[in-house]
Amino acid sequence: MELTTNVMKYWLVTADEKMQTHKEYLSELDQAIGDGDHGHNMARGFQVAAENAKESTEEDIGALMKAAAMTLISKVGGASGPLYGTAFLKASDKWKGKTSLSKDEFAEGLEAAVEGIKTRGKAEAGSKTMLDVWTPVLDYVQHHDIAAPDVSAKAKESMEQTESMKAEKGRASYYGEESISHIDPGAYSSYLLFEALAEALDKEEA
Amino acid sequence: MKKFINNPEDVVEEMLEGMAAAHSNELRRLPGWNVLVRKDAPVTGKVGLVSGGGSGHEPAHAGFIGENMLDAAVAGEVFTSPAPDQIFEAIKAVDSGSGVLLIVKNFSGDVMNFDMAAEMAAAEGIDTEQVVVKDDIAVENKEDRRGTAGTVLVHKIVGTAVEEGLNLQEAAELAQHVTSRIGSMGVSLSPSTVPASGKPGFTLADDEMELGTGIHGEPGMERKKIQPADTVAEELLDKVTAELEVKSGDDVIALVNGQGSTPLMELYIVYRKAAQLLSGRNISIHQSMVGEYMSSLEMAGCSLTLLKLDDTIKKYVT
Numbered sequence: 001m002e003l004t005t006n007v008m009k010y011w012l013v014t015a016d017e018k019m020q021t022h023k024e025y026l027s028e029l030d031q032a033i034g035d036g037d038h039g040h041n042m043a044r045g046f047q048v049a050a051e052n053a054k055e056s057t058e059e060d061i062g063a064l065m066k067a068a069a070m071t072l073i074s075k076v077g078g079a080s081g082p083l084y085g086t087a088f089l090k091a092s093d094k095w096k097g098k099t100s101l102s103k104d105e106f107a108e109g110l111e112a113a114v115e116g117i118k119t120r121g122k123a124e125a126g127s128k129t130m131l132d133v134w135t136p137v138l139d140y141v142q143h144h145d146i147a148a149p150d151v152s153a154k155a156k157e158s159m160e161q162t163e164s165m166k167a168e169k170g171r172a173s174y175y176g177e178e179s180i181s182h183i184d185p186g187a188y189s190s191y192l193l194f195e196a197l198a199e200a201l202d203k204e205e206a
Numbered sequence: 207m208k209k210f211i212n213n214p215e216d217v218v219e220e221m222l223e224g225m226a227a228a229h230s231n232e233l234r235r236l237p238g239w240n241v242l243v244r245k246d247a248p249v250t251g252k253v254g255l256v257s258g259g260g261s262g263h264e265p266a267h268a269g270f271i272g273e274n275m276l277d278a279a280v281a282g283e284v285f286t287s288p289a290p291d292q293i294f295e296a297i298k299a300v301d302s303g304s305g306v307l308l309i310v311k312n313f314s315g316d317v318m319n320f321d322m323a324a325e326m327a328a329a330e331g332i333d334t335e336q337v338v339v340k341d342d343i344a345v346e347n348k349e350d351r352r353g354t355a356g357t358v359l360v361h362k363i364v365g366t367a368v369e370e371g372l373n374l375q376e377a378a379e380l381a382q383h384v385t386s387r388i389g390s391m392g393v394s395l396s397p398s399t400v401p402a403s404g405k406p407g408f409t410l411a412d413d414e415m416e417l418g419t420g421i422h423g424e425p426g427m428e429r430k431k432i433q434p435a436d437t438v439a440e441e442l443l444d445k446v447t448a449e450l451e452v453k454s455g456d457d458v459i460a461l462v463n464g465q466g467s468t469p470l471m472e473l474y475i476v477y478r479k480a481a482q483l484l485s486g487r488n489i490s491i492h493q494s495m496v497g498e499y500m501s502s503l504e505m506a507g508c509s510l511t512l513l514k515l516d517d518t519i520k521k522y523v524t
Contacts, residue, residue: 027403035285035422036403073322074289077282079315081289082322120318170314173350174424 001146003101007204008061009053012068014196016050019043022192029185033172038080038185045076045084062096065109079170080186083117083130090116107141114138127168128179130186133158137194148198155194162187207404214401218261218281225268233271240288241296242268243278253368253377254278254300257309257361258293259316259353260285262400263421266500270358274524275365276309284400284503285422287315293323297332305333305374307381309360311353312340335378337364341390341511343449344418344427354421355463355500356388356511366522380518387514389446390463393438394419394426394507398466417441421465421502435472439479442510447489450514454488459495459523461511466501468508473497476508493523 019026019042026039049071058064065088073085091109095101101109114134118124125135136158137151144150160183167179170186211217218240225242226235233242241258248254257267258280267279277300282288297306306327310320317338324334340348341356364372364381372380394416397406407423410416415433418426433441452458462477464470477496484491492515500509515523 031403031405036400036405036407037283037286040402041286074291077289077315077319078286079313079318081287082315082318086322120321121314171422171424174345174352174420178425 001103001201003061003106003201004204005059005061005064005099007200008064009056010203011197011200012046012053013050014199015193016046018192018196019046019189022188026185026189029183029188032182033167033175033179034185035171037078038189041076041078041080042084042189045072045081048075059099060096061098061101062092062094065092065095068092079121080189083121083186086116086120087113087134103141103146106146107138110134110138110141121169123169126165128162128165128172128184128187129167129169130184130190132162132165132184133187133190133194146201148201151201152195152198155191155198159183159187159191207399207401209399209401211401214404217401218283221261221264222268222281233268236295236299239295240281240292241278241299242271242281243296243299244271244273244276247277247300248302249277249300250302251304251371252302253304253372253374254297254302254306255309255361255365255368256280256293256296256300256306257357258282258288258296259311259313260287260422262398262503263500265498266358267361270361270365274369275361284402287313287319290319290322290326293320294326297323297327297334298330301327301332305335307364307368307374307377308334308336309357309364309381310336310338311357312338312351313353316353333374335374337378337381337385339385339388341385341388342418342420343389343391343445344420352420352424354390354392354511355461355509356385356390356513358499359388359459359461359511359513360384363519363522366524370522380522384513384519387450387516387519388511389449390509390511391417391442391445392419392421392426392465392507392509393417393442394423394465394505395432395468396506397423398503398505400503415507419505419507421500423502423505435475436479439476439510440483442476443480443483446510446512447487450512452489452512452514457490457492457515457520458484459493459513459515460484460491461495461499461513463500463509463511464498465505465507465509466498467504467506470497473508476510480510492520
């Protein structure tokens with residue numbers, strides 16, 4: 001399996017479509033245990049990142065993803081901007097100068113992204129955050145040949161598991177026990193991101 | 207939603223334009239950025255002070271720009287942290303070569319964005335230090351405490367200190383010291399509505415109040431039947447004095463802050479009781495502040511902040 005520059009571009013564009021489609025739902029999830037703007041923030045950031053990617057003639061995957069990272073950092077805002085931005089920025093560094101990624105190279109970038117999220121957010125998996133989707137997806141990618149339906153299924157299952165967790169980070173943590181029985185909005189947007197990746201992979205294979 | 211706005215997407219931009227127009231003798235806007243700076247920034251030889259955060263807390267933070275106060279304030283979307291590039295522009299605009307102290311309220315978004323801005327500044331050779339204000343004692347774990355109205359006291363005291371010549375390291379230490387002696391506690395009667403969502407952030411019954419609500423409507427410690435002002439003042443005061451271990455003979459600054467739609471009349475009624483109680487306990491009020499300093503849009507309610515003074519801090523209380 002090879003992830004080309006086109007797959008990565010398509011990933012960003014598809015992620016944007018999903019953020020737009022699920023904008024209201026994401027904000028509703030955030031209304032329950034946060035401040036209710038996650039969907040709008042993600043939609044605003046990914047819209048610009050996707051537009052830039054569409055117009056970009058960049059072949060270097062690292063440069064393409066770095067541009068997306070900078071856009072997310074400046075356009076998403078809140079806590080999600082630095083977290084998603086740092087994730088893409090750290091990954092882009094591993095993908096610098098490449099026009100195609102092997103599975104292992106992709107996994108290397110994803111690993112750097114997860115480390116970046118942990119450092120930036122001073123968090124680990126298990127605290128009801130986006131890491132509860134990123135970490136299991138990384139684990140899957142590191143240990144399996146990537147199959148699109150499995151990436152999507154792994155992300156979905158992990159996202160759903162945040163529902164029974166108690167929030168220990170960010171604004172949701174102020175809700176304590178009350179945060180239980182709500183899906184984490186950051187986990188949901190991360191699920192959308194990996195579902196978009198799965199679709200981008202599918203499209204390339206087709 | 208009933209508000210004097212034109213379009214929910216434009217509220218921050220239009221507010222900044224209004225502030226810059228209204229206070230053109232004191233401040234100016236950095237063109238193209240959601241940043242207001244002291245008119246004469248950067249001030250030669252002085253450490254720059256930058257604060258900021260989500261909008262909706264006016265007059266915080268831009269209202270505190272000026273001599274002996276902030277050099278710049280960065281405005282995010284309503285209740286949303288500003289992005290690092292905005293903060294970085296503020297840092298660049300106020301750095302005179304003496305470095306910049308960032309005063310950050312403890313919210314995960316703010317902390318991360320200011321961290322990234324500090325990294326960007328470091329990459330360009332600008333020294334920064336950060337102090338994270340955690341004065342909301344409604345949150346049990348000290349490290350998780352939110353930054354609220356007490357932040358304004360840090361602006362004022364450290365602002366005076368850097369004007370008198372403290373260097374960046376000294377200013378950061380003083381800011382940390384001041385922060386460690388501030389405690390705040392709020393009580394709310396009704397929620398605020400973020401223009402973009404159009405819906406109230408939480409609901410409270412007509413006869414209920416919530417103790418410890420955060421400045422963005424984060425859930426507090428408990429909800430109960432509304433009490434008379436004196437009872438409320440006493441409860442807030444008891445909690446804050448217990449937390450800060452304020453005792454007979456101590457000096458404090460006392461701040462009663464309005465959350466947005468509570469009249470000054472009520473704030474003074476709350477202040478009155480707090481002052482009586484402090485006096486009865488032989489705690490002297492060195493300085494008092496009553497009014498809106500850190501609002502939460504149209505939230506109704508108030509908060510009480512105490513700063514337990516010592517000789518180090520008193521030098522800079524003017």
